[in-house]
Amino acid sequence: MTLWSVTLATLKKDIRLEWRSKDALNSMLFFSLLVVVIFSFSFDPTAEESRQIAGGLIWVAFLFAAVVALNQTWARELRNHVLDAYRVSPAPPEALFLAKALGNFLFVVILEAVMAPLFIVFYNLRALGPAWQLIPVGILGTWALVVNGTFFAALSIRTRSREIMLPLLLFPISIPAVQAMVEATRIILAGDGSSRFWIILLLTYDVVFTTACLGLFDKVLQAE
Amino acid sequence: MTLWSVTLATLKKDIRLEWRSKDALNSMLFFSLLVVVIFSFSFDPTAEESRQIAGGLIWVAFLFAAVVALNQTWARELRNHVLDAYRVSPAPPEALFLAKALGNFLFVVILEAVMAPLFIVFYNLRALGPAWQLIPVGILGTWALVVNGTFFAALSIRTRSREIMLPLLLFPISIPAVQAMVEATRIILAGDGSSRFWIILLLTYDVVFTTACLGLFDKVLQAE
Amino acid sequence: MPAPAIAVSNVVKQFGRFAALRGVTAEFDPGRFHTILGDNGAGKTTLLRALAGLAQPTRGEISIFGQSPRDACRDLGYMAHPSLLYDEMSGMENLRYFAGLYGIEGDEPCAAAIRAVRLDPELTRPVGQYSQGMRQRMSLARAILHDPKVLLLDEPFSNVDVHSAAEMVGLLKGMRDAGKTIFVVTHQATLLEGAADEFIWMQSGQIVDRTPSSVRPRVQ
Amino acid sequence: MPAPAIAVSNVVKQFGRFAALRGVTAEFDPGRFHTILGDNGAGKTTLLRALAGLAQPTRGEISIFGQSPRDACRDLGYMAHPSLLYDEMSGMENLRYFAGLYGIEGDEPCAAAIRAVRLDPELTRPVGQYSQGMRQRMSLARAILHDPKVLLLDEPFSNVDVHSAAEMVGLLKGMRDAGKTIFVVTHQATLLEGAADEFIWMQSGQIVDRTPSSVRPRVQ
Amino acid sequence: MKRLFSIFSALTALLLVYGLYQALLGAPTERTMGSVQRIFYYHVPSAWAAFCLFFVNLFASVVYLIRKNLKADALAVASAEVGVVFCTIVLITGPIWARPVWGIWWTWDVRLTTTLVLWLIYVSYLVLRRFSDSAQTPTLAAVLAIFGALDVPLVYFSIWFFRTQHPQPVMGRGGSLDPRMLHAFLINLLAFSCFAAMVCWARYRLEVLHREVEEAHAMESLAGGAAKASLPLNRSAQ
Ligand code: HEM
Ligand SMILES: Nc1ncnc2c1ncn2[C@@H]1O[C@H](COP(=O)(O)OP(=O)(O)OP(=O)(O)O)[C@@H](O)[C@H]1O
Ligand SMILES: Nc1ncnc2c1ncn2[C@@H]1O[C@H](COP(=O)(O)OP(=O)(O)OP(=O)(O)O)[C@@H](O)[C@H]1O
Numbered sequence A, B: 001m002t003l004w005s006v007t008l009a010t011l012k013k014d015i016r017l018e019w020r021s022k023d024a025l026n027s028m029l030f031f032s033l034l035v036v037v038i039f040s041f042s043f044d045p046t047a048e049e050s051r052q053i054a055g056g057l058i059w060v061a062f063l064f065a066a067v068v069a070l071n072q073t074w075a076r077e078l079r080n081h082v083l084d085a086y087r088v089s090p091a092p093p094e095a096l097f098l099a100k101a102l103g104n105f106l107f108v109v110i111l112e113a114v115m116a117p118l119f120i121v122f123y124n125l126r127a128l129g130p131a132w133q134l135i136p137v138g139i140l141g142t143w144a145l146v147v148n149g150t151f152f153a154a155l156s157i158r159t160r161s162r163e164i165m166l167p168l169l170l171f172p173i174s175i176p177a178v179q180a181m182v183e184a185t186r187i188i189l190a191g192d193g194s195s196r197f198w199i200i201l202l203l204t205y206d207v208v209f210t211t212a213c214l215g216l217f218d219k220v221l222q223a224e
Numbered sequence C, D: 001m002p003a004p005a006i007a008v009s010n011v012v013k014q015f016g017r018f019a020a021l022r023g024v025t026a027e028f029d030p031g032r033f034h035t036i037l038g039d040n041g042a043g044k045t046t047l048l049r050a051l052a053g054l055a056q057p058t059r060g061e062i063s064i065f066g067q068s069p070r071d072a073c074r075d076l077g078y079m080a081h082p083s084l085l086y087d088e089m090s091g092m093e094n095l096r097y098f099a100g101l102y103g104i105e106g107d108e109p110c111a112a113a114i115r116a117v118r119l120d121p122e123l124t125r126p127v128g129q130y131s132q133g134m135r136q137r138m139s140l141a142r143a144i145l146h147d148p149k150v151l152l153l154d155e156p157f158s159n160v161d162v163h164s165a166a167e168m169v170g171l172l173k174g175m176r177d178a179g180k181t182i183f184v185v186t187h188q189a190t191l192l193e194g195a196a197d198e199f200i201w202m203q204s205g206q207i208v209d210r211t212p213s214s215v216r217p218r219v220q
Numbered sequence E: 001m002k003r004l005f006s007i008f009s010a011l012t013a014l015l016l017v018y019g020l021y022q023a024l025l026g027a028p029t030e031r032t033m034g035s036v037q038r039i040f041y042y043h044v045p046s047a048w049a050a051f052c053l054f055f056v057n058l059f060a061s062v063v064y065l066i067r068k069n070l071k072a073d074a075l076a077v078a079s080a081e082v083g084v085v086f087c088t089i090v091l092i093t094g095p096i097w098a099r100p101v102w103g104i105w106w107t108w109d110v111r112l113t114t115t116l117v118l119w120l121i122y123v124s125y126l127v128l129r130r131f132s133d134s135a136q137t138p139t140l141a142a143v144l145a146i147f148g149a150l151d152v153p154l155v156y157f158s159i160w161f162f163r164t165q166h167p168q169p170v171m172g173r174g175g176s177l178d179p180r181m182l183h184a185f186l187i188n189l190l191a192f193s194c195f196a197a198m199v200c201w202a203r204y205r206l207e208v209l210h211r212e213v214e215e216a217h218a219m220e221s222l223a224g225g226a227a228k229a230s231l232p233l234n235r236s237a238q
């Protein structure tokens, strides 16, 4: 049984279960909807202003929503100690991690697909820069959040007061990623200068931490 | 055994479990700091635009704290079906609800108390209106978020109503509260006009929904 | 013959399209030791939950000393498959909390209950770190804490070692002699041969047979 | 006399300030049916978890067919107190997933395992809605799914009704005769009298006695 | 061992005193900034000490992950805690210095932000250690330490091209610093390095001893292990 077959099996399983009880998706949705509303109440921006801050808004909303969802990543595996069943099996630990990360990635991307239009409407955004670049930024940025988030969620389930633990571990590490996403988005929307540097930074961030996670997850999983 | 004794006992129990040590408080401090830092990375505090939306920013941060707390409210009671032990006891259901709501409220308020000053420093905010009014607004607004959140989180106890889209219920209901608190904050910070109306709105909202939740919680709890 | 402590009149419990209880009708005398036997999925737990007021019957009536289970909750002690305890708290902390729910003050009752199941009230380890059997016994302690008139125990002896099980049976016997009505669901009838007054056999959601303990139960 | 299937050399397992295993040393022959008995908290589960590679011993060595437990995982089937199953999925869905982890294709093996524990592979009900004993049996099905050389079963019969228990013992006997090494932790030694080759007694973290089944076990 | 330690700490104390003298009296007052510039003699050495300690922490963590050596873990704890302390000193002296010189307490420039993030990362490291149970803590913490180390360069790059207000490394182009200042600076650098090493060493010893005590407790609990769990004698029916 290869890495991929297990990854796919686990991913399929998770998606099926999440579909039956839409816990994670719901709380994410609820949270980010409220964020949009709050801002639409808190001030009505001119196009220029909104271009300046929209990047920050969008990504903060997604970051927090992601944290809310990530906190539930491992809850299901813990319930009847199912994780033990995985640990005694010959299946590669990386597969489990990949599946979880991909699953979360999927959820957050869906969320973004729902939210982005809302933001655009609320802040009547029009990108002055090359809009298509928002797609790589979005994907790379989301993965950056999710890959570390999944990993640290695995760390934090082994600690007391888990929920607050995840952001404590995740935020400091994600600072450069957040910086890069926000800046890139802002630059693209406001159309001043090139977002090349930031995209490259995001790319390196993703590569570095994906490898790190895959390499170290075994240790985390087997640490009883 | 009266409503209050049970409420207090439950509240004490929850607090003990959450904060077995003072580490918990420190970690909450750290959490608030992190949130503010993340914000200041996403919204350049020196920029005028971000200064304007600071009111909204604060509430987003608070909302995040609230959601982190709410998501966990009932997990502990569900773990070994402890809830059944409560249901077979003569203790009044309202006590359980009150305790949970108060617990979340405490948690969120502490975070707010730490975050607010940090925000003020980082974004050097200066309230042009009567600053003290921010306190009632904060308290009433937080309670509005928490009381509804706790109640609807309880709905998910019922295996049946798992499918109920929790957020889609909670979302429209909490809109007026959100609007009230954001508007009030904005008015007070900007110092244009009086926030009286909004505060009264919040107050009525709180009263109405607290009574509603207390009245209906019995049904939610006893429905298996 | 005393008035029935508990009267169940054709109770039906439906889960979706599946019926776990199919018209159970029975009367149980007070102060007796009833043992409920039956295959897995026979409906024993469901019946017990109905008696405890945790599951509203789809149809039928349950009266405990003439009251509904919810109203009689002070007279009921219920022990389930799951421990109904907080894993993060020590046994004593747990009981102290639940005592509060019944308006019981002070540590003495809690300590007594813990000692009654042969555990150490001083044990500071959180319940989550107990061994399975220890947890089971702590769970029984929770059920007898407020010294109820009727005990509903769902497999109290599974995972409990032989000596402790024997002791627990002794304890229950003592409570029966003190006038309590006891229901025990179990698959280890042999443990109860000495103690039980009556064996009640369930099958696919119905009570199919009730044998007084004089007759040797049909186990093995 | 065959080479030992499993060799445990003075294993100590510490939980913070408490030691659950205090230097266990033993060798177990392949193809035999070992029954582990002992009081609650004796360390049986801890030992089993160490054998399964779920708990790293604080000190000491464990070798299974000369490998470390982690490397020998394909040869190990482990069943624990908790069900190790997803409550939200049906039994078949569960097994299908776990089969995937072992690289087993197709539904036939899963269905076979479920039938082996006398459950219905067609049952669409999610495992969370099974009765306790049904869940227990499904959990055993998970453990024997990949038909391992060594079975580590932690109280497989608790909550299982008498008939099913007897059948499960028969099943295990069959697997033993097929050359598998079987470890069963239980408090119902009587169930296994016919089947077990050896009774191993644990007490406060040590193996205190090993009696071949010819001698009647010291239960009751 | 013990003697060595006491000698070393005595030396360190002397160095610190001499360093203090040099910093306050020995070195000349800086022309533009005035006396506040003397913070420099503590500011930089503490930064330097903090960085070194974080490196030690990384090293120890890797060693622990490779060969589960609990001593390495103890070293990791010690270095992290002491490192955070020194990093805090930098974060406090910095703004004290910045206020009169730049007219602001804080600015988002490379060096400052990097230091801040570094501080955040290692505080979260300590928080993790606090909140997880004994058996698994070392592994989890070591893993987190590695993540933190990987993150620092990225943070640096993510901010490096912001216009920086912060003085560039003076060490590189040595001459620009008055020789007496340099002398005082080097003395303090040495003193702080020794100081950091000493504290770290003490903390390390403490940690190791603490663990030995725990171990001893466990071994002694072996005696009445399960006897504690369930008392076979004490019976008392209700
Ligand atoms: C506001 C908070 C501040 C922080 C967090 C901070 C941080 C640091 C750090 C981490 C270093 C060591 C980096 C290195 O050696 O390459 C350093 C060195 C230094 N800092 Fe600061 N600093 C702050 C404010 C200031 C201010 C206001 C001044 C003076 C105007 C200053 C002057 C220096 C100098 C001269 C060095 C030595 C440069 C070198 O040789 O590398 N710092 N600072
Ligand atoms: N919540 C539920 N939803 C659907 N079916 C359920 C639910 N709870 C129980 N059942 C079904 O009702 C039947 C009886 O369950 P019950 O738990 O009462 O059996 P039991 O006699 O306690 O068995 P055991 O001895 O194994 O505990 C079982 O077939 C079970 O699958
Ligand atoms: N995670 C843990 N932390 C601390 N102590 C533990 C932990 N797990 C088990 N123990 C202790 O180790 C001892 C042995 O536990 P174990 O579960 O092995 O007993 P057991 O023989 O399985 O008992 P039972 O028959 O009741 O299952 C018990 O005293 C228990 O409290």
Ligand SMILES: [Mg+2]
Residues within 6 Å of the ligand: C044, C045, C046, C154, D131, D132, D133
């Ligand atoms: Mg049952």
Ligand SMILES: [Mg+2]
Residues within 6 Å of the ligand: C131, C132, C133, D044, D045, D046, D154
């Ligand atoms: Mg056990």
